[in-house]
Amino acid sequence: MNTDFSILWGDPGTLILSGLVVTVKLALCAFALAIIIGVVMGTLRWIGWRAVEPFCWVYIEFCRNTPPVVQLLFWYFSASFVLPMPVFMFLRDFGYEFGAAVIALAFYHGAFYAEVVRAGLNAVPKGQFEAARALGLGFLQSLRRVAFPQAIRVLVPPLVNETTALIKNTSLAMAIGVAEMTFQYRAIDNFMFRGIEALTVITVLYVILCLIAAWLGRLMNGYLSKHLHARNATAIADRQIVGGEIIR
Amino acid sequence: MMDNWARVWTPANWERLLVGDLFNRGEIGGLALTLCIGLLAIAGSTVIGAVVGIMRASDRKALNLPATLYVQSFRNVPLLILVFWAYFLPPVFGIQTSKFLSVLVALTLFTGAYIAEIVQGGIRSVAAANLEAARVLGLTPRQIQFWVVLPQAFFNMLPALAGRYVVSMKNTSLAFLIGLMDLTEIGKQIGARLMTSPVEVYLTILLIYFVVNRGLVMCLRLLENRQSFNRLFLRI
Amino acid sequence: MTASNLATAASPVSLASKRPAAAIKMRGVVKRFGALEVLRGIDLTIERGEVVVLCGPSGSGKSTLLRCINGLEAIALGEVIVEGEHVRSKGSKLDTLNPRIGMVFQAFNLFPHLTILQNLILAPTMVLKVPRAEAIERARALLARVGIEQKADAFPDMLSGGQQQRAAIARALAMNPELMLFDEPTSALDPEMIHEVLDVMRDLAHEGMTMVIVTHEMGFAREVASRVVFMDEGLIVEQAKPDAFFSKPREERTKQFIGKILAR
Numbered sequence A: 001m002n003t004d005f006s007i008l009w010g011d012p013g014t015l016i017l018s019g020l021v022v023t024v025k026l027a028l029c030a031f032a033l034a035i036i037i038g039v040v041m042g043t044l045r046w047i048g049w050r051a052v053e054p055f056c057w058v059y060i061e062f063c064r065n066t067p068p069v070v071q072l073l074f075w076y077f078s079a080s081f082v083l084p085m086p087v088f089m090f091l092r093d094f095g096y097e098f099g100a101a102v103i104a105l106a107f108y109h110g111a112f113y114a115e116v117v118r119a120g121l122n123a124v125p126k127g128q129f130e131a132a133r134a135l136g137l138g139f140l141q142s143l144r145r146v147a148f149p150q151a152i153r154v155l156v157p158p159l160v161n162e163t164t165a166l167i168k169n170t171s172l173a174m175a176i177g178v179a180e181m182t183f184q185y186r187a188i189d190n191f192m193f194r195g196i197e198a199l200t201v202i203t204v205l206y207v208i209l210c211l212i213a214a215w216l217g218r219l220m221n222g223y224l225s226k227h228l229h230a231r232n233a234t235a236i237a238d239r240q241i242v243g244g245e246i247i248r
Numbered sequence B: 001m002m003d004n005w006a007r008v009w010t011p012a013n014w015e016r017l018l019v020g021d022l023f024n025r026g027e028i029g030g031l032a033l034t035l036c037i038g039l040l041a042i043a044g045s046t047v048i049g050a051v052v053g054i055m056r057a058s059d060r061k062a063l064n065l066p067a068t069l070y071v072q073s074f075r076n077v078p079l080l081i082l083v084f085w086a087y088f089l090p091p092v093f094g095i096q097t098s099k100f101l102s103v104l105v106a107l108t109l110f111t112g113a114y115i116a117e118i119v120q121g122g123i124r125s126v127a128a129a130n131l132e133a134a135r136v137l138g139l140t141p142r143q144i145q146f147w148v149v150l151p152q153a154f155f156n157m158l159p160a161l162a163g164r165y166v167v168s169m170k171n172t173s174l175a176f177l178i179g180l181m182d183l184t185e186i187g188k189q190i191g192a193r194l195m196t197s198p199v200e201v202y203l204t205i206l207l208i209y210f211v212v213n214r215g216l217v218m219c220l221r222l223l224e225n226r227q228s229f230n231r232l233f234l235r236i
Numbered sequence C: 001m002t003a004s005n006l007a008t009a010a011s012p013v014s015l016a017s018k019r020p021a022a023a024i025k026m027r028g029v030v031k032r033f034g035a036l037e038v039l040r041g042i043d044l045t046i047e048r049g050e051v052v053v054l055c056g057p058s059g060s061g062k063s064t065l066l067r068c069i070n071g072l073e074a075i076a077l078g079e080v081i082v083e084g085e086h087v088r089s090k091g092s093k094l095d096t097l098n099p100r101i102g103m104v105f106q107a108f109n110l111f112p113h114l115t116i117l118q119n120l121i122l123a124p125t126m127v128l129k130v131p132r133a134e135a136i137e138r139a140r141a142l143l144a145r146v147g148i149e150q151k152a153d154a155f156p157d158m159l160s161g162g163q164q165q166r167a168a169i170a171r172a173l174a175m176n177p178e179l180m181l182f183d184e185p186t187s188a189l190d191p192e193m194i195h196e197v198l199d200v201m202r203d204l205a206h207e208g209m210t211m212v213i214v215t216h217e218m219g220f221a222r223e224v225a226s227r228v229v230f231m232d233e234g235l236i237v238e239q240a241k242p243d244a245f246f247s248k249p250r251e252e253r254t255k256q257f258i259g260k261i262l263a264r
């Protein structure tokens, strides 16, 4: 096999770079939206509020048990049927594929974040929240001042895992024609016959992106353990997390 | 609205979704192909994950290091990229491969890396005090490993393992991206032909995946009952 | 079920003629954790059939001393001889320990994935190669003896603390131990469960089992012990018959300790 990486200084390199930019944008947008969904849904499930419980369950279980790439196709092909017209128009102006990919990834990973958040809240000793309520703190105050700070220590490792999964899943967006890295690799392979070189480069780039996410997670973990002394919560977390994945 | 459903849920479409187009000619597709890839990958990755996970939990560098290398490199790359590697690399070395094999190999190696982490976590989750109790009874290290550590580890990791199996089953859907006729591809084709009812078509496919995966989880839940686990795996 | 049913081939009396007089002999035992000297020269001889209660403030090295007797910890200097045999331990997880030294832990440490009965027969069938049926029969007898025969097929976490500890004692007894080590067996128990465990231990003592017990139950010590050993900072400060120990302790540190313990 003769590989020639110097060709990357030409067009293929430019394509990969533009793909990288799209991948990062996609990951950031989807992450932001997914975290919001995750915190809201996770907290709702933790509260166990009768009225919304079935709705939360259906959303989370459905998203977790179906392939992200099919969800992507679903949003792409049927957005115009299910989304309200103004939202759809707004997305179309944005680059419609990109919007569909953000929504699909956000809903998919939001369900996983929700489970992480719920498990984190469950790891906080029950007495903590009750004590806060007993001291007269409001519900949201107790949540914000007592439950979340203790839960977040526990959350970081599985959160990092989920976020790396999200970064990796951005590659699925090529299925609906988003011009991210994997899409650009396919183009280079099809039209320039430099598949192996391009594949090597984007593999390395994905590894770097994932390692950056892990590194940010470690920073956050270090910061939190310095500023929050929630040993108790960590001890419980150790029991609940096997292989970096939260059980129930 | 009901029209749309009626147009999607025809017997012909269901047959295509479940077994593919060329079933009569001996080629499986659709859900059957999806299950085939998924279950084979689950079996293979469990074997790999068990071996690598035990290596990861070992204190010996010679075992630990290669295992760590494998896990770290496979976990940080998108599965889709691995599928492309598995498809384009073997021919370079003169090895024959097929689309089916590349998806299977990539999925197995990818999932194996995750299962290795679960196995390692499971082994580490067995309390040290419990091992001491076993040692005090005069059990040898090997007996302790086999009768005390591994069964507890296995039991502790069942929920995480079930989660991984489901992910693996979902990931089979990447097969359509390199042109296999799996459930997703068939669904996509039906959607393309009907044009006007994508919501119904894709909801149908999602529903099939959902049922399969929930079924898988339910089966594994049976094991999570300590009594049946004990009867099945511990013939003391 | 009477006490004699429990007496086994390993019972001290039946083997007396063949064995050296002392069950445990420790000479000049020194144990270090890094720079910390936890045992600083322990000399202790325990005769067969003796019930020795080991007490002392927290951190004085009581647990460590017990763990040196069965080789869970490796000693730095000195020697430990159990039933005439040197205990040689590298302190490594790969050591296989002497199955005839039973040990009961503060936290019970039953195997959570096994039923109580399986907990009891695991080691006899694996280590002593007792046939399964025989092991089960003996296990049931032992469970009846400690009063939890109806719990044979339950899992450990379905039992109360007191029941779990009795099961742990039965598990140790299933190996026909020549001596039994107890490390604060009742410290993790609610008050109302303490006596049910102490009752089992009292019966065992009356049968002539050699026992070394770390405990803060001074009433039990006074009644059952043949000797009380008081440790502080890695040394044996004083040892005496219980009556003498409690009524006229010689050392100042002992007096202080007894004062504190009885004041509780």
Ligand SMILES: Nc1ncnc2c1ncn2[C@@H]1O[C@H](COP(=O)(O)OP(=O)(O)O)[C@@H](O)[C@H]1O
Pocket: C033, C036, C038, C056, C057, C058, C059, C060, C061, C062, C063, C064, C065
């Ligand atoms: N594995 C260990 N590593 C380091 N220090 C230890 C270890 N085990 C015990 N120690 C120390 O040895 C001393 C005696 O401990 P221990 O024998 O448990 O005391 P006791 O049982 O009398 O309360 C304590 O200061 C304790 O911190």
Ligand SMILES: [Mg+2]
Pocket: C062, C063, C064, C184
């Ligand atoms: Mg102690």
